[in-house]
Amino acid sequence: MKKTLLLLTILFINILSAQAQKINESTQYHIKPATGKINIDGNLEDPAWKDTELGGDFWMITPTDTAKAKGKTEFRFTYDENFLYVAAICHESIKNKSYIVESLKRDFSFGNNDNLWLILEPFNDLTNGFVFGTNAAGAQFDGIISEGTNLNANWDNKWYSSTKYMGDHWVMEAAIPFKTLRYKAGETRWGMNFSRLDLKSNEKSCWARIPKQFFSITLAYTGSLVWDTPPPTPKNNFSIIPYALTGVNKDYAKGTDATIRKDVGVDAKIAVSSALNLDLTVNPDFSQVDVDQQVTNLDRFELFFPERRQFFLENSDLFNNFGFKSIRPFFSRRIGLGSPIQFGARLSGKLNNNLRIGLMNMQTDPNSALGKPTQNFSTLVLQQKVFSRSNIGLMFLNKEALNFDENKNVGYTKYNRNLGFEYNLASASNLWTGKFLVLKSFTPKATNSTNTASGDDFVQATSLSHNGTHWVIQWQHEYVGKNYNAEVGYVPRVGYFKIDPALTYLLYPKSPTSKVFVHGPTVESVNYWNTSSKLTDYTNIFAYGIQMKNRSALTLWTAKDYVKLQFKFNPLNPYTSEYYVANQSEHSWHSAGFDYVSTSKRLLTYTLSTRVGGYYGDGTRVGITGLVGYRFQPYVSFSVGADYNDIRNVSVANSANDIISKQSAKFFLIRSKVDITFTNNLYWTTYFQYNEQQKNVNLNTRIQWRYKPASDIFLVYTDNYVPNSFGIKDRAIVLKMTYWWNV
Structure with a gap:
């Protein structure tokens, strides 16, 4: 380990010894102040737009990164004391076909929508930035970028946009408050790029050129937004976000009386400087946050669920x-x-x-x-x-x-x-x-x-x-x-x-008529030793992946596993202790499967994953996971999925360690989601989940009305049931109102 660490440290130093100028420094847009009022209506008829520089000339990222985009995109920027304004016209390379979108819901999936994202990197550090965008139907997306490529779409802030679809092109117009952004006062050069996806033509493109193996938000390849004078520093950048909540909770399993909730709390955002923010919260409530997607856990260790709470x-x-x-x-x-x-x-x-x-x-x-x-x-x-x-x-x-x-x-x-x-x-x-x-x-x-x-x-x-x-x-x-x-x-x-260690080799077919975008093999070997240097686990994997130009993908894989347990474990269900395999017992098996994701171009989409092979205790395990979705764009999106695990003939002992037997188990997990987006400010989302492993049925339905930017009213109803009898475990209904007030 010490030799490996030393070699890697030396390699780090050699790599770091060379520094380079910003790659797309010559790709520049010069922004000037607005010469008149800008109305965010998607029309671009305000005279002030005519006095701005016209940008465009996008490059393809996929299916090839060596040609200009076929779908032309034009954009303009301007600003006043309070807002950064951006407008774009997205021309269609394939005419007479409607746009492809999931819904009008905020923070849509980039890969499933015709959309345009603006990437801003105000510190010009190629590391941290913001994303603002819309799909062709007008749904908003915002997020923050860290470490150059990591996107967090759960971030939510205050800005304004309007979108109009015109058949052969669509228009996006937006106003981003300087109070929403973080940037260094006096800086006259920001990193900037656009990322556009046109699913009809299978074309992903950008303004500042990006190699095809990287995400389109990769900040190392941003161009420059050059200001004629430093952007204005917001004054009194202080926001108060109070909430009021009422609701009823009742725990039927414990037989307790219903509890009436009456809560108030407040968040505050204070800009200490244009680059430094202070967030405060008193008695916060997160009842409106989306429920976690349940999974069947057959692993020895705790599962990870991402943070979604805005604070x-x-x-x-x-x-x-x-x-x-x-x-x-x-x-x-x-x-x-x-x-x-x-x-x-x-x-x-x-x-x-x-x-x-x-x-x-x-x-x-x-x-x-x-x-x-x-x-x-x-x-x-x-x-x-x-x-x-x-x-x-x-x-x-x-x-x-x-x-x-x-x-x-x-x-x-x-x-x-x-x-x-x-x-x-x-x-x-x-x-x-x-x-x-x-x-x-x-x-x-x-x-x-x-x-x-x-x-x-x-x-x-x-x-x-x-x-x-x-x-x-x-x-x-x-x-x-x-x-x-x-x-x-x-x-x-x-x-x-x-x-x-892992190694992948990617092949890109040269024929322009090929339907395959990229394919190639991957080999990986994951190995664990305990602190006494004894081998305890390994997984050796060989996989072959194929990604099509229409964004569908297929991966075939096979693996060999070995485990020497370091503690006793129930391989049938980690949530119970009825049966287990003993500490220091050894297990090995082979397995194989495939993962398939259909193209998002069609109204009907689906994914399918399979696994078949051995398991702990000389047993076998068959796993199938599938998800089918259909959209009535842009207003309704529906999906239903299921996980099925069939575990058979596992040699286990009971908790008293006095019976050795062969045991089997089957677990179903069913989940469905319905998104109804009446407008891009009024959503109704319903989750239904049945988890046989945890013996629970969950229903969560939420109506969200964004009556003002970043200000919402939520109505959330949640039920948990016993699967067999549908007896109620607990029930809650919450009405919550938030208001974003710029002081």
Whole structure:
């Protein structure tokens, strides 16, 4: 491990020794102030638009990145004291065909809609930015970009747009308040690009040229939005967002009386500077957040569900992206888990062009039923840009129990702290990316715990990726000590060393008549050792992927697995302990399957995944997952999906360890979703989920009316039932109103 780490460190230094000028520096648009009033109506008839520079001349990204786009796109920018204005005309290369969209709902999927996105990178650092866009029917999309390519579409803010479809072209016109953006005062050059998808012609295009192997939001390839004078700095950039809520909850399983909710709370957003924002919250409520999509869990470890609560999203990469996918010292969903948040504050943004800060303090109520004390969560993150696009990050995290009582708070610790350092590599062209991570935890022994182990409470992990046109080469290794503890993080597995190399070769057919966009093989080997250097797991995978020009895709795969368990485990259902296979027992099997995604061009879409092969305890497992969707565009989108797992002849013992037998289990999970979008400001979404493994039926239906930008009224109804009898477990209905008030 030490030799590998040394070699990778040397490679990092060699890669970083070369710096390059911004790749698309010569691709520029010059923006000037508006000469008159701009009305956001989608008509582009205001005389002020005629006085602006006309931009266009888009490049294809797919199916080829060496030609100009066939579907012509033209755009214009201007601004006044309060708004950045953008307008675009998207001409159709295939005439007499209606647009393709999912619905009018906000934050649509890029790949399933005819749409245009504006990518803004106000700091010109090629790392952090914003996305604003619409589909051809007028639905809005906004999000934030971090680490050069990572998009968080859950971010939501205040801006205005109007779209008109004219048959042979469609028009997008938007006004983005400077108060919505974060940027350095006095900066006269912003990174900027457009990304357009025209599903009818299977063409994805951009203004500043991007190689086909990269996402169209990749900030390394932005052009420049050049201001004649620095953009205005907003005055009194202070927003208050109060909410009022009423509702009824009843727990039928416990037989308790119905509880009437009457809550109020408030969030505030204060621009400390044009680049630094302070978020405050008192008594927040997140009842309107979309429910998690349930899954059948047949894994030994905890599942991950993403953060959707708005308060945690701005500059969330500083906090939640620290670490690796399965080594996260901070995971905001831990805050408020089983204990409501009393109040919180977040200071995040840029102190200067190269230094970012994230400072958070949150406090939760106690939970006497669980013996849980009042807890305070404090986090400090500093991120310093180095070289062309890389950065160094430091994190300190402290979870402190207030008024801690060893007799009352049994099983909890007085504090848990983490100190971390990471280096994020991103070459100028985004060809090389990677990360070097070190973490150390500090935790006293839990009250009444018999665990007296100390030491081995650190993490070291490294990754490196080469993202070439044909060769994609990846390496990752991780060491997580057996006593490492991240109580506010997501670290489902401890006490291991992991090596994970992967290699992909991509082939692009040269024939213009080929229906295939790209295809090629992938090999990967995921290997785990325990802290005594004994091999405990491996998965060797061979896959072959085919992506068509119409955006459908097929992947065929086969794998060999080996597991030597480090703790006893129920392979039939991890949520119960009725049967298990023993600690230190060994298991190996072969499996194979395929994954298929249909083209999003058609009204009827579907996906299908299969798995067949061996399983723990010399058993077998067959898994099938499918999803079928249909849209009555642009107003209704419907989908229904199912997961089926058939596990047979698994050799297990019962919980008393006195019976060895062959056991089998079958699990169905059914989910459906209906989106009705009456307008692009009025949505009705209904989820229905049946999870046989968890013995639960869930119904969640939500009506959202965005009566003003970023101001909403929600009506949410939730039921949970027992599957067989449909007896009610619990029921809730909530009416909530929020208002975004710019002071």
